[in-house]
Amino acid sequence: MPSTTTHxxxxxxxxxLTVAAAFPSSISGKAILITGxxxxxxxxxxxxxxASQNAALIIIAGRTPSKLQECADALAKQYPNTKTRLLELDLGTQKSVREAAARVNSWxxxxxxxxxxNNAGIMNVPTRQLNEDGIERHFATNHIGHFLFTSLIMSKIIAAAQKPxxxxxxxxVVNVSxxxxxxxxxxxxxxxxxxxTGTLPLEEAVKAESYIHQxxxxxxxxxxxxxxxxxxxxLYEKYGILSFAVHPGVIITELSREVPHDQFQAGIEMLKSRGFVFKELGAGASTSLVAATGPEVKGEDGEWDGRGVFxxxxxILENTKIWYTSWSQAEKLWAKSEELVGEKFVF
Known part of the structure; x- marks a missing residue:
């Protein structure tokens, strides 16, 4: 089991920015795609x-073209050597995901x-809602959308791993968990x-409810x-492609856009009272940078077997639950995800 990172x-x-500066050769000249x-x-x-370490191209994906353009303009002003390309992508609908993936594959x-x-996500949807594909919105957007999109553009990821x-x-592939x-x-x-939700590990008072947004x-x-x-x-043994899941920390972003303001403020105060430390955006993105650019984490014998860490x-977060670090659960989810998108993926 891997036990340490490089830094x-x-x-x-x-x-x-500090992480990127530590691993410039892992970024310079690379094509990078970020969702959300x-x-x-x-x-x-x-x-x-x-962009600070001369990525060749950053594909910035999101639902709102005007917000993507704001980001492209800001990056161009500060880092003119890095090109950007905009990709309209609504992860909440498989139709949009397939259209966006086809666009990428046509480039x-x-x-x-x-x-x-895979950074995009939604949180705190107050009532149980299904998307147009009949899937609960958190699961549809945060997982199924990314599963389908990543799988559909996999030929370009594999091509990167096979460059001379x-x-x-x-x-x-970094998944922001x-x-x-x-x-x-x-x-x-x-x-x-x-x-x-009788088996959900939350407070007794809410166990009788069918939907709990947390x-x-x-x-x-x-x-x-x-x-x-x-x-x-x-992908690791066959192509040398690695994937990590990361927890970015507690950061105030637009992720909680669907929560009423008073409820949102009360939630922040509750978290602070429990000892949670809020991060600035730059610190919130740092773990994704380690996962994307840092040399492989090493096991006790100095070897890497391509097995994921959180x-x-x-x-590395050692205190994890078996249900999100289990290989058998991962295989079961892969099969379920293929069922929900109506397509099998063999790479």
């Missing part, structure tokens, strides 16, 4: 860090994608949260982590 001095307040990019979020802080001038950071001189393990995964395993018999979010974050394991199982505060 043991990196921690909760290390910034993404807007100026006030982790996606932009992540893009900014990559002949972008033959390879070296790093993918490519280093095994340098091509990466959360320690919110502790809230819920995958509810195999009830992914859409229609049944009472649990639905947690299930989707469990899926993000298991997706990384499934990718490693299929990172938090730029280091």
């Amino acid at each position: 043991t001095d990196f921690g909760p307040h290390t910034t993404a 990019v807007n100026l006030k979020g982790l996606g932009y802080a992540t893009a900014e860090a990559f 002949d001038d972008v033959p390879t994608i070296d790093i993918v950071v 001189g490519a280093v095994k393990g340098a091509t990466r 959360s320690t919110g995964a502790n809230y819920s395993p995958i509810r195999w018999s009830d992914i859409n949260w229609e049944k009472p 649990g639905a979010y947690g299930q989707s974050k469990t899926a993000n982590s298991l997706f990384s394991l499934g990718l490693n199982e299929r 990172l938090s505060d730029c280091q």
